[in-house]
Amino acid sequence: MRYCDGYKTVKVGLVESDNSVRYINVSGNAYHIFEINVTGTxxxxxxxTSGTDVKVEGSYTR
Structure with missing residues (x-):
């Protein structure tokens, strides 16, 4: 996940197959890798959470 939109705030994360949630709070520029070690959906x-438009880009590697 790459986020670069000034000082706006967002939560970015994963919902795991058991519906548990992992996320980070981001303000400003950020780059984060969520590692997944268990097969699932x-x-x-x-x-x-900023109240204005934000731009977020993402990708995944298999």
């Missing part, structure tokens, strides 16, 4: 989420 995962969902990525971004929650905008």
């Amino acid at each position: 995962y969902r990525v989420f971004v929650e905008n």
Whole structure:
């Protein structure tokens, strides 16, 4: 996950197959890798907590 949108704040994370959630709070520029060590279904989420538009880019490696 790469986030670069000034000083706006977001939560970025994963919802795991058991519906548990892992996330980070981000303000300003950030780069983070979520490691996944267990096979399963995962969902990525971004929650905008800044109240204005934000830009987030993401990718995954298999």
